[in-house]
Amino acid sequence: MLHIPNNAIITVAGTVGVGKTTLTHALADELNFKTSFEKVDNNPYLDKFYRDFERWSFHLQIYFLAERFKEQKRMVEEGGGYIQDRSIYEDTGIFAKMHADKGTMTQTDYQTYTSLFEAMVMTPYFPRPDVLIYLHGDFDSILDRIQARGREMEKQTPLSYWEEMYNRYETWISSFSACPVLRLDIREYDLLADQSCIKRIVHELSTYF
Numbered sequence: 001m002l003h004i005p006n007n008a009i010i011t012v013a014g015t016v017g018v019g020k021t022t023l024t025h026a027l028a029d030e031l032n033f034k035t036s037f038e039k040v041d042n043n044p045y046l047d048k049f050y051r052d053f054e055r056w057s058f059h060l061q062i063y064f065l066a067e068r069f070k071e072q073k074r075m076v077e078e079g080g081g082y083i084q085d086r087s088i089y090e091d092t093g094i095f096a097k098m099h100a101d102k103g104t105m106t107q108t109d110y111q112t113y114t115s116l117f118e119a120m121v122m123t124p125y126f127p128r129p130d131v132l133i134y135l136h137g138d139f140d141s142i143l144d145r146i147q148a149r150g151r152e153m154e155k156q157t158p159l160s161y162w163e164e165m166y167n168r169y170e171t172w173i174s175s176f177s178a179c180p181v182l183r184l185d186i187r188e189y190d191l192l193a194d195q196s197c198i199k200r201i202v203h204e205l206s207t208y209f
């Protein structure tokens with residue numbers, strides 16, 4: 001019988017609104033694992049960032065990096081058994097890079113951020129997840145989910161921002177190599193309509209161990 005070790009660290013990746021949090025809860029319930037979520041509600045920069053990318057992008061990246069690094073440390077110190085909502089790799093590979101490329105983060109700030117990220121994360125000592133679950137699907141459904149969730153700052157953000165991010169995710173995952181990747185298409189399961197489909201996802205996941 002296939003088995004997922006109870007010290008595993010599984011991270012869920014994918015664009016905003018794709019369903020990471022929903023899957024994180026369902027997997028953790030099914031496996032009796034702990035959860036690690038990103039800081040959205042009490043994030044001191046996120047609202048300001050959406051109102052003025054240029055002014056706040058560096059501050060926000062440093063904040064997320066610090067928070068995710070602390071979470072990473074906690075998960076390892078507690079001996080694993082975690083489902084993590086979003087990976088630290090997306091901060092640099094998607095968000096920081098996108099803002100630097102678009103000119104909403106200065107090149108100097110981007111270099112400072114990148115050198116800090118590399119010193120903290122891209123070392124042999126940094127524990128990698130056992131598996132990264134990559135969620136993907138069609139752009140329109142993801143946009144509908146962002147609207148339905150209703151975070152005002154995201155609803156006010158131009159469609160072109162989400163489109164740019166959506167396209168970057170596909171490029172990013174095609175060269176991602178830090179750990180094994182399980183790709184899940186959100187059109188092939190629906191946790192809100194049928195909670196039992198988590199069993200199929202767990203079975204697929206277990207083949208990675």
Ligand SMILES: Nc1ncnc2c1ncn2[C@@H]1O[C@H](COP(=O)(O)OP(=O)(O)O)[C@@H](O)[C@H]1O
Nearest residue numbers: 016017018019020021022145148149190191192
């Ligand atoms: N299978 C689904 N069908 C429809 N809506 C969904 C489904 N799964 C999640 N959602 C909804 O989509 C929104 C975004 O999901 P969420 O898990 O918060 O995404 P993420 O964490 O990736 O931003 C939420 O309102 C959630 O309830």
Ligand SMILES: Nc1ncnc2c1ncn2[C@H]1C[C@H](O)[C@@H](COP(=O)(O)O)O1
Nearest residue numbers: 015016017040060061064091095096154
């Ligand atoms: N590193 C990041 N830079 C900018 N914005 C980020 C970063 N990480 C997360 N975010 C934003 C995107 C969303 O508005 C919220 C939460 O993301 P979600 O995909 O809904 O969990 O934070």
